[in-house]
Amino acid sequence: MGNRWGLGLHFIIVTIIMVATINTCLGARNINSTVACFEHERLALLKFKHSVRDDNGMLSSWVGNDCCRWERVMCDGVTGHVESLYLSRDEDFILVSKELSTSLGELRHLKHLDLSGNAFRGNQIPEFIGSFKQLTYLNLSNADFSGIIPYHIGNLSSGVIENRLIAHDVNWISGLSLLEHLDLSSVNLTGLKILDVVLYMAPSVKVLSLSDCGLLINDSCLLRNLSTTLSNIKHLDLRGGNIFTGKLPHFFQNLTSLQFLDLSFVPLGASSNFANLLSVIPSLVELHLSYCSYLKETHLSHILHNLTTLSNIQYLDLSSNMLTGSIPESLKKLKMLQVLDLSHNDLMGPIPTFHGKLKELYLSGNYLNGSIPESIGRLSGLTALSLDENKLSGTIPVSISIGQLSKLRSLDVSYNSLEGAVSESHLANLLMLEDLNTAYNSKLAFNLSHEWLPPFQLIHIDMSSCKTENGFPQWLRNQRKLQRLVLSNTTISGPLPTWLRKMPIIPVMDLSHNNLSGPLTNLPNGVANVDDEDFIEPVLFLQNNTFSESIPRSLCKRTDLVCLDLSKNRLTGEIPKCFKNLQNLRFLRLSSNGLSGTIPSFIGHLSILGSLNLNDNNFSGELPAELWNLSELLVLDLGDNVFCGKIPEWIGEKIKSLQVFRLHKNNFTGGIPRSLCTHINLQILDVAHNSLTGTIPHCLGELQGMHDSHYGVGINKPIEEGLVQVIKGSSLEYTNTWNYVKNMDLSSNKLVGDIPVELTTLQGLMGLNLSNNHLSGCIPDHIGNMKALNSLDLSGNELGGMIPPSIATLTFLSYLNLSNNKLSGQIPTGNQLQTLIDPSIYAGNKDLCGPPMPKNCSNPDDPTITPNKKYEATHEPNKVWFYMDIMCGSATGFWGVIVVLMLKKQWRNKLFMFAEESMDKIHVAIMVRVNKMRRGRGAI
Numbered sequence: 001m002g003n004r005w006g007l008g009l010h011f012i013i014v015t016i017i018m019v020a021t022i023n024t025c026l027g028a029r030n031i032n033s034t035v036a037c038f039e040h041e042r043l044a045l046l047k048f049k050h051s052v053r054d055d056n057g058m059l060s061s062w063v064g065n066d067c068c069r070w071e072r073v074m075c076d077g078v079t080g081h082v083e084s085l086y087l088s089r090d091e092d093f094i095l096v097s098k099e100l101s102t103s104l105g106e107l108r109h110l111k112h113l114d115l116s117g118n119a120f121r122g123n124q125i126p127e128f129i130g131s132f133k134q135l136t137y138l139n140l141s142n143a144d145f146s147g148i149i150p151y152h153i154g155n156l157s158s159g160v161i162e163n164r165l166i167a168h169d170v171n172w173i174s175g176l177s178l179l180e181h182l183d184l185s186s187v188n189l190t191g192l193k194i195l196d197v198v199l200y201m202a203p204s205v206k207v208l209s210l211s212d213c214g215l216l217i218n219d220s221c222l223l224r225n226l227s228t229t230l231s232n233i234k235h236l237d238l239r240g241g242n243i244f245t246g247k248l249p250h251f252f253q254n255l256t257s258l259q260f261l262d263l264s265f266v267p268l269g270a271s272s273n274f275a276n277l278l279s280v281i282p283s284l285v286e287l288h289l290s291y292c293s294y295l296k297e298t299h300l301s302h303i304l305h306n307l308t309t310l311s312n313i314q315y316l317d318l319s320s321n322m323l324t325g326s327i328p329e330s331l332k333k334l335k336m337l338q339v340l341d342l343s344h345n346d347l348m349g350p351i352p353t354f355h356g357k358l359k360e361l362y363l364s365g366n367y368l369n370g371s372i373p374e375s376i377g378r379l380s381g382l383t384a385l386s387l388d389e390n391k392l393s394g395t396i397p398v399s400i401s402i403g404q405l406s407k408l409r410s411l412d413v414s415y416n417s418l419e420g421a422v423s424e425s426h427l428a429n430l431l432m433l434e435d436l437n438t439a440y441n442s443k444l445a446f447n448l449s450h451e452w453l454p455p456f457q458l459i460h461i462d463m464s465s466c467k468t469e470n471g472f473p474q475w476l477r478n479q480r481k482l483q484r485l486v487l488s489n490t491t492i493s494g495p496l497p498t499w500l501r502k503m504p505i506i507p508v509m510d511l512s513h514n515n516l517s518g519p520l521t522n523l524p525n526g527v528a529n530v531d532d533e534d535f536i537e538p539v540l541f542l543q544n545n546t547f548s549e550s551i552p553r554s555l556c557k558r559t560d561l562v563c564l565d566l567s568k569n570r571l572t573g574e575i576p577k578c579f580k581n582l583q584n585l586r587f588l589r590l591s592s593n594g595l596s597g598t599i600p601s602f603i604g605h606l607s608i609l610g611s612l613n614l615n616d617n618n619f620s621g622e623l624p625a626e627l628w629n630l631s632e633l634l635v636l637d638l639g640d641n642v643f644c645g646k647i648p649e650w651i652g653e654k655i656k657s658l659q660v661f662r663l664h665k666n667n668f669t670g671g672i673p674r675s676l677c678t679h680i681n682l683q684i685l686d687v688a689h690n691s692l693t694g695t696i697p698h699c700l701g702e703l704q705g706m707h708d709s710h711y712g713v714g715i716n717k718p719i720e721e722g723l724v725q726v727i728k729g730s731s732l733e734y735t736n737t738w739n740y741v742k743n744m745d746l747s748s749n750k751l752v753g754d755i756p757v758e759l760t761t762l763q764g765l766m767g768l769n770l771s772n773n774h775l776s777g778c779i780p781d782h783i784g785n786m787k788a789l790n791s792l793d794l795s796g797n798e799l800g801g802m803i804p805p806s807i808a809t810l811t812f813l814s815y816l817n818l819s820n821n822k823l824s825g826q827i828p829t830g831n832q833l834q835t836l837i838d839p840s841i842y843a844g845n846k847d848l849c850g851p852p853m854p855k856n857c858s859n860p861d862d863p864t865i866t867p868n869k870k871y872e873a874t875h876e877p878n879k880v881w882f883y884m885d886i887m888c889g890s891a892t893g894f895w896g897v898i899v900v901l902m903l904k905k906q907w908r909n910k911l912f913m914f915a916e917e918s919m920d921k922i923h924v925a926i927m928v929r930v931n932k933m934r935r936g937r938g939a940i
């Protein structure tokens with residue numbers, strides 16, 4: 001759904017809700033009725049029941065004679081007719097149907113019908129709905145209905161477009177004379193204008209939602225005055241997916257009762273025309289203007305200048321607009337303001353003094369500097385404060401606590417440069433605190449005593465890369481509601497405290513990058529809190545500590561885990577058998593420990609595993625056939641162990657999606673299986689330092705993933721992933737960035753035969769290492785086609801003939817080793833080779849001549865010179881193509897940047913840091929959004 005319809009709305013939403021008194025009837029059950037239910041209505045309900053799939057038994061009480069006693073059915077207490085059906089999805093209850101029975105049409109006295117949230121995929125909105133003459137409430141939202149809105153509700157012409165509702169005219173609305181709430185969000189109204197909708201609308205409509213409709217929002221000639229209709233609208237949602245012609249149309253001035261306006265994702269015309277217009281709607285209480293991309297580079301004060309006339313405004317969202325300037329003091333004129341969101345703009349300067357009634361303040365993702373003002377402590381109603389991702393410095397003012405912030409639930413100051421100590425007095429009055437995020441303030445130190453008992457119960461805490469004094473935070477022991485505990489890189493050392501074991505299981509726990517030691521037996525092991533509200537992927541990160549002894553069986557209780565990282569510790573023993581229970585694992589990393597034994601056959605049970613890293617341990621034995629059950633594996637790293645046997649042929653046949661296959665430094669024997677060539681996504685193939693024999697399969701040239709510079713999809717992983725690759729003669733560890741690396745390392749084996757010319761078609765390959773084998777023949781002439789190569793090592797073979805001059809066209813080559821072969825003739829010159837002047841590159845080839853070797857080949861009769869000249873002539877056109885390709889390559893994005901920067905060694909590290917950071921940022925931004933959406937539910 002990449003089009004403008006797809007702004008997060010995956011479901012088709014049609015809500016037509018009549019009569020504004022919306023009872024929330026989720027809890028409604030049968031009531032005592034004095035009369036029994038009508039037989040034809042009972043049969044109609046049963047027929048409906050049989051037309052849906054009801055796995056969790058939403059309709060399980062629909063048995064017996066008196067349908068008025070069934071759950072979710074309500075009858076009129078006097079007449080006994082079925083009056084209401086509450087069939088909305090709730091929690092685990094969902095109805096699924098491809099062919100819905102029309103029997104509900106029998107319920108002629110229905111007043112309230114709610115079918116929202118169910119999965120009626122492929123069904124049109126049933127026509128019988130039009131025959132409910134007494135209907136006052138109808139909710140069909142998110143029920144995945146498709147097709148046209150039926151004739152009986154409206155008067156529409158036909159046309160079904162993919163599972164989306166479409167309406168070619170809207171005069172059917174005019175029949176709904178009592179309508180107060182009209183929600184046509186995501187209905188395809190392309191071709192219509194907003195005033196067409198308004199024209200047919202009853203003046204009783206107060207709530208109008210037209211988001212994502214493809215409507216044209218402009219001024220148009222009107223046949224009749226709509227002043228009354230417009231002036232009754234209180235709530236107008238035009239978020240995203242509509243067509244604005246630039247300016248806000250003038251009829252906005254006639255919306256004189258408007259309280260709620262959402263224009264998010266609407267490209268508003270530059271400058272403050274719209275602010276000027278909005279400023280004449282003083283009734284506005286809630287205004288959403290986020291992602292209005294055309295506000296770009298507008299000075300915030302210009303917009304606020306006009307908006308300050310909105311004296312009733314309580315909720316103002318201007319987030320994600322690239323607004324510039326500082327936060328003006330004039331904001332204090334908005335005396336009623338309760339929620340202010342200026343996050344993800346380009347605002348600078350200090351945080352001003354805010355006044356009054358503010359409940360939620362979001363300033364994340366700007367360039368605000370200076371310290372957090374003491375005055376924030378006076379905002380006694382504040383429940384959420386987000387100051388993350390700015391340039392704030394100084395200490396956290398104690399006023400945050402000794403002030404009046406006793407209602408604060410969420411405090412986020414992460415990604416700043418705050419310093420000093422966080423002491424008990426900072427936190428003492430935050431009675432309601434649930435979310436605390438201070439991550440990435442590396443000079444901030446938590447100095448809390450062992451005895452301290454916090455007055456709050458945290459749900460989320462993130463202190464990554466802050467300092468913790470006094471060892472493992474003892475004050476956590478009374479925090480019984482934790483869902484997310486992140487203490488990564490917080491300088492904690494010593495064993496896990498024993499009280500931790502009795503804590504409820506914490507779904508997301510990250511204790512990585514510390515100096516924690518001892519066994520893992522004290523991990524939380526109590527009964528988990530169940531929190532339906534939160535959508536979290538359970539993870540356990542303990543990497544880069546000094547945990548020792550064996551992996552405890554108690555860990556197997558964590559069957560919820562999606563990611564488990566125990567790498568870089570001192571764990572010993574085997575993988576416990578009960579690991580087969582961890583069937584939700586997508587990521588299992590046990591690298592760099594002292595683990596031993598074979599890969600257990602039960603590994604096949606972990607069938608959705610995407611990444612398995614067992615490298616750098618003492619695992620031995622052959623690869624078990626059960627590995628092939630792991631058909632979703634993207635990364636298989638078994639390097640630096642003592643595995644033996646052949647590389648099984650099924651590796652290519654069964655595991656199709658592999659992107660990284662690493663067997664580096666083991667005792668594998670036999671040949672390189674041809675089936676590897678079918679891994680079309682393979683980007684990193686490393687079987688170096690084994691005892692592989694035979695020839696290099698020619699079909700390796702078919703590895704599509706190495707052909708071009710497209711990156712693999714990567715695991716959608718919230719985590720770092722270390723992958724060591726020897727490129728340019730030294731080991732590099734790629735963390736989040738391996739998706740950008742394409743490398744083939746077959747070095748230090750016993751491979752014989754030629755270098756297959758097909759390899760030169762791998763134009764995306766950045767590193768090729770075939771060194772220390774017994775390869776013979778020549779270096780392929782077209783080696784210059786491997787445009788992305790920046791590391792080429794063919795040393796220690798028996799390669800003969802001349803060095804093909806095309807090698808000089810490898811513009812990005814910064815590491816070359818051709819030593820210890822039988823190469824002869826003149827060393828090609830020009831381009832990139834000019835920079836590779838270390839004679840050791842060519843050492844051990846006794847017949848090579850010309851610079852940088854001491855041996856001169858100035859003798860014009862030397863037979864080796866002439867062919868080289870010939871080469872140069874024939875390869876000229878290639879060179880031209882090559883440069884054109886590079887230019888196109890860079891124009892198409894990131895790849896160009898990466899390759900160019902790879903040239904300079906010192907830049908490379910920075911670049912990878914950049915790539916990682918930007919990914920993190922994107923992740924952070926998304927999380928911020930998600931969190932906010934969650935919080936938003938509680939707003940106003």
Ligand SMILES: *[C@@H]1O[C@H](CO)[C@@H](O)[C@H](O)[C@H]1NC(C)=O
Nearest residue numbers: 028029030031032033034069
């Ligand atoms: C229904 O009637 C029973 C007794 O007949 C009574 O205990 C119960 O509270 C009534 N329920 C409702 C919802 O009125």
Ligand SMILES: *[C@@H]1O[C@H](CO)[C@@H](O)[C@H](O)[C@H]1NC(C)=O
Nearest residue numbers: 005161164166188189190191
């Ligand atoms: C909306 O409907 C029009 C026809 O009225 C069609 O051309 C257009 O593709 C539809 N848009 C979407 C996103 O379905």
Ligand SMILES: *[C@@H]1O[C@H](CO)[C@@H](O)[C@H](O)[C@H]1NC(C)=O
Nearest residue numbers: 222225226227230251253254
């Ligand atoms: C808006 O109101 C003005 C008078 O205040 C009226 O002339 C104009 O027609 C109205 N516009 C619409 C679209 O109703």
Ligand SMILES: *[C@@H]1O[C@H](CO)[C@@H](O)[C@H](O)[C@H]1NC(C)=O
Nearest residue numbers: 272276279280302305306309
């Ligand atoms: C909005 O601001 C502009 C200048 O920025 C001013 O000319 C205009 O009168 C203001 N409109 C209102 C309604 O205050």
Ligand SMILES: *[C@@H]1O[C@H](CO)[C@@H](O)[C@H](O)[C@H]1NC(C)=O
Nearest residue numbers: 442443465466488489490513
């Ligand atoms: C740990 O924190 C320090 C600053 O205190 C930072 O420089 C380093 O990059 C962090 N390491 C990790 C792995 O996050």
Ligand SMILES: *[C@@H]1O[C@H](CO)[C@@H](O)[C@H](O)[C@H]1NC(C)=O
Nearest residue numbers: 489491512513514515544545
């Ligand atoms: C391991 O943790 C230490 C802090 O204890 C950190 O400085 C270092 O960068 C981490 N190493 C890796 C590879 O992340």
